[in-house]
Amino acid sequence: MRTFLIIGIVSLFALTACRKELDNPNWDTNILGPLIDANLGFDDIIADTLFVADADHKLSLVYNGSVYKMEIDSLASLPDTSLQYKLSLPLFINIPPGQLVYLRNEIVDFNVGDAELRYLRIKSGKIRFQIKGYLPGDVQCKYSIPSASINGAVFQVTENLSEAPAGGYSEIEADYDMSGYTFDLTGGGVTTNQLNTRIEIRTSTTEDTVQFNYGDSLRMIISYIDIVPEYARGYFGYQQFFSVPEKTGLSLFEKVVGGEASFEHLSLFITMRNGFGVDANCLITSMTGYNSRDNTTTPLSSELIGKMININSASETGNPENPVEPSEYVLVIEESAALPFISAFPDSIEYGFQMQVNPMGNISGGNDFVYYGYGMEIMLNAEIPLSLQADGFTLRDTVEFDFTNTPETAKIREGDFYLIADNGFPIDAEVQLFLINAEGEQIATLFLTNKIEHADLDQNGKAIGQKRSILHIPADRLQIADIRDARTAVVQASFSTPDAGFVTIYDSYSIRLKLTGDFTYGISNEE
């Protein structure tokens, strides 16, 4: 009987023990399906570039890039200025508490050259207070600037300097932020560049009468440091600026790496925008495009280069949000000069520039003005209608390509990917993706077949419908490993137009790209 009981209990336990947590099975399955779907217009393909369509739906590329900028501090600023004061007692004297021992009204005269500044609002900057005392008692030092105020409050600070130790001295150093203060530089009258200040030194009100001796002294240095104006008014003087030939990047064609392309028409402008409240004369002495890929230079051969341009003063709007209405002068470059300049696809340009401020003198009556953020700017503007011919015109860009944070991809064993392209553009394209690892080495080339054929054209050279091309990306286990190891990818696309002269790009054109996957995927029921 006992044997039966034992068998029964053990068997029951054995059966219960079967209920362990089961492990996760895994197997490979074959997935076929679309991954991404994109319907792209021209502006989606050439990213970071502005395209506009005209009334006939023809697309134009629009570029507005800054070539040169002159800011407020080039025209009106206060130099760092330090002023020293010294108090020396010539005799023995007992001074009761709270007694004024030194008073000085001082006019600070800023050295700003020919400029005659009347008002200045400070964006940033500070006043530094340095006091060193050889005095037998505590004193109170007060510094005020009656002509500097913020919201109606005059600037004034008070520092308490304790008595000097025997054979030594006491000192104070403090900085005061001047952001937002307005300086009235008229000295309270009709002068300019001058600031009224006042210094007072008293014995401490909390101490007993102090006996000062001959030779006791106090030194004070007041410094105006890093004053950046937010607004200035006055006469800024006659000033001349000369720039040596200077090179600046041109983002318009920075992704072009090879091939040829030409445009049927284009418009090129150089815009001079004056945000200063002064009249100016400007002269562009030269402008040359540099193509670093094939090391060529193309000067902009326009009759407007080297011609002095008068630019009127900007005007004040009275609107604190947007206080300045700049004046502009647009140089319209002749197409005969613009076409070779742009068609060389420069990735940088070199320019020379001269400017005279107030060439006619103080005709504003001391009402020149300048606001922070508004200056003199020279811009290059291009509007390029997309009527073009291309032969292997190649763009290249580097993009992030990092699948380490997408664990689903780790389950892809091997397979094939297909890029199904339904091309509605009258342009052939050859695309390629080069994978780059963390060390910067190219480790794989993705596309086995990479040509996307152009859409068919009608008798007017206009694309009709879409033409399908299927591009193959084989991905065996090694290729999958390369994809996982990649951190960036170089995307390269070469464009060629059919032999039908210039083709025009309309805003209705698009290409539908669909990436599909046909791959073995590891299934596991684990989380």
Add this chain to the structure above:
Amino acid sequence: MRNRLLILWASLLLSEFVFGQDDYRPDRQHRFSLEAGGDFCLQSNSLTNEFMNKYLYGKFIDGELMQKQLNRLPSGMRTGIDLSFQLMAEYCTDTLRKNAIKFWATEHSLVGLRLESDLARLILHGNKQFEGDSAQFSHGGLVAMHYQTFEVGWGMQKSLKRYVVNASIRGGLACGTSRLESVFERGYLYTAPYGEYLDIDVGFHGFINDTAGSDMFKPSGYGFSTGLQAEVVENGKQRFFFGISDIGMLWWDKDAVELSLDTSFVFNGFQIDDVLNIDSTLFGDFNVDSMSQKYIHSAGTVERKTWLPVFFQLEYERKFSREISVFSALSYRMGVYSLPSLLVKAAYSFGNITPSLVLRAGGYGKLSAGIEVQLATSDFHHRLILGSAFLDGQLLPKHTGGQGFYIRYAFHPKSWK
């Protein structure tokens, strides 16, 4: 959510639980009876034991085995798991043993699955095989549940000439630990050449309770269960039995979630407008969470009641001599995608040892064969039954799809006789 879906999909490959045959009961020769038993059964009409073992024990299922399995798939695949434990006590309240009070405690873990062949192929081997073609997978589903019942009942006995009639009713508490349910009301998937698009039409309904922290001692659903049974015995010759059990309901707590999907759409891939931002768009959205968020709609947390899976049982037993008897049972459990199951046992008694040959058909599987051995003490106060209806599954794991065994122990104290 992802976990639940994975469980759902994984469980689609699991199988139904076939309830163990309640093929013996305490007779009324003793005033007190105690019985305990357990059943385990894993059965499929298509998945082989080799495949199921690899699946259940977390092994890698290689391509050859998978292909072999795919070749066996019938139009309607059924698979089920049943793991049950039972404890029963009976005490006759009168010396003539005409009336008895009874107590039952049971625990059931059931998984039942029925899939159309195409869906099974889709899950096991992906949709590549359907390139340029459509997969149809309407009318399939999965249910997995774990629950316990604690019932008391009353039994009585009547003698009618040479027949004895035993009947009993019972009822009590049902406790639910987990329930996962998914039903494909309709399903269609077309895979375009090169995978250009997927045309999908799915009607799906699902339910899952919050199993966090839930176990048999801390259920997440409560309800009731009832049952009744009747037996007619012609003394020494034959016996007929009919029983229904697990008639009842469970009310799940408020964290139960209903999921539904009723949608037709063409999936063209994830839309992007920046082809250069490849890494964050290409596979970023290709995970179960984002797909389920996009296409599966949750009705939120619900308080939901579900029926227990009612179990019907019909038995007939005949003794041809003192040694030879034949037992047959027809049983059916509702709501777990099982078919009725027929079990036939032929026994030859050698006194205290009675071996039987067992044949079983239906349920989730096909025909299977096994053996049973009943051991008893000389005074028959202790009986132990060990058996399996799936010996063929152990001997031919590459060709058959069933495994399981059962054990029962009965105790009738001599002093209570």
